[in-house]
Amino acid sequence: MPVPVQEMSIPLLVRFVNAWGTQARRGRGEQDSPLPAPDGVADELAQAVARLAVEDLVAIADRVYPAFAHPSLGERARVVTQLLAETGVRPALLGDAELHSGWLVENERDACLAAAAIGLRAHLGHGDAHRLGVCADHACADTYVDASPAGRRRFCSVTCQNRSRVAAFRRRAAERR
Numbered sequence: 719m720p721v722p723v724q725e726m727s728i729p730l731l732v733r734f735v736n737a738w739g740t741q742a743r744r745g746r747g748e749q750d751s752p753l754p755a756p757d758g759v760a761d762e763l764a765q766a767v768a769r770l771a772v773e774d775l776v777a778i779a780d781r782v783y784p785a786f787a788h789p790s791l792g793e794r795a796r797v798v799t800q801l802l803a804e805t806g807v808r809p810a811l812l813g814d815a816e817l818h819s820g821w822l823v824e825n826e827r828d829a830c831l832a833a834a835a836i837g838l839r840a841h842l843g844h845g846d847a848h849r850l851g852v853c854a855d856h857a858c859a860d861t862y863v864d865a866s867p868a869g870r871r872r873f874c875s876v877t878c879q880n881r882s883r884v885a886a887f888r889r890r891a892a893e894r895r
Contacts, residue, residue, distance in 0.1 A: 720822040722812055723829050726837035728850075728863045731782065734834070736860045736874075739779035741787070744859065770830060782834045785842075786861040787852045794847055801835035804828075855882045 726734070736742045770778075784797045805828040812820040823832045841850070841863075849864040851871065855878035864871035873879040 720810075720824055721826045721829050722810075723807060723821040723823055723832045723836065725821070725840055726833040728837055728841050731834055731837050732786075732861050732863055735779045735782055735786065737779075738775045739783050739861075740776060741780065741783050742860050769826065774827070775830075778831045778834065781831065782838065783861065785838050786850045787859075791842075791847045794842060794850070798835055798838045798842060801831060802839060805832035805835060807832040807836060853878050855879070856885075857881065 781801060785794050788794050788797065805823050806825075807821050807823050807828075810820055810822045811817050821832065821836055823829055841847075849869055849871075851862055851864065853860045853862065853874035854872040855874075858874060858878045860874035860878075862871060862874040873882065
């Protein structure tokens, strides 16, 4: 029986990829640290995550990571299109008393990956592909979504931005000596 899927919001997707993805965790030096508990995610995703094994959550986060990390917008689009095709997500009209548009997948195991792919499709399809990225700090690989008015964000947090600026300042000071 087909399973309805809700679009995963981009801020939730960023938190999901940063918490479960091996690239993001490795970038922070956390490859050996324990993964977050599956029940520690937002209600929006709790049902899909609760039915998945830790290995599945890591695999989903790793499959989505290139949509943030690849410098080519065309490659980002290809990644998302491939995820949509792989999960077999399809549009549908849902509801009983009132109809609304939604999405369906055949296999419940594909619901979480499909939700991520649908969220990315919506975000990238609105011309916001350049607002997804990976932290520019050499000691971090976290993903982010740029919500700044100028659209020039390069770091996942102020902490990483400050660490990078301090390192650059120290490098320049050492070169002057």
